[in-house]
Amino acid sequence: MSSLMVKELELIEEFRDLSLVCEVTPKSVKLGILKLTNPFLEKIMECQKMDERLMKKLVLINEGK
Template sequence: MSSLMAKELELIEGFRDLSLVCERTTRSVKLGILKLTNDFLEEVVEKQKTDA
């Protein structure tokens, strides 16, 4: 295995630790992350901080 391929695999493993979606093909590496938020739930959490 060439040192370049070893470095590529090391980087891919590092990205996996970041909980990114990692798809490796023969021509590319695709990385992505998706975060969904709910504004209503965030507002409830903020209001609960001041609610007795």
């Protein structure tokens, strides 16, 4: 039994060494090691937030129209 406990501790240490990123959302828990970002896409998302026409359409969509 002690050999099982040793193996369990080794696995826990290996898991800890992975440095996983944990993201909790209302519908899921996401674990990941690598997160890639695209500055171009981030810039598009920022600009979309300032686009009045797009925001008006988003409001209509959220109202079900």
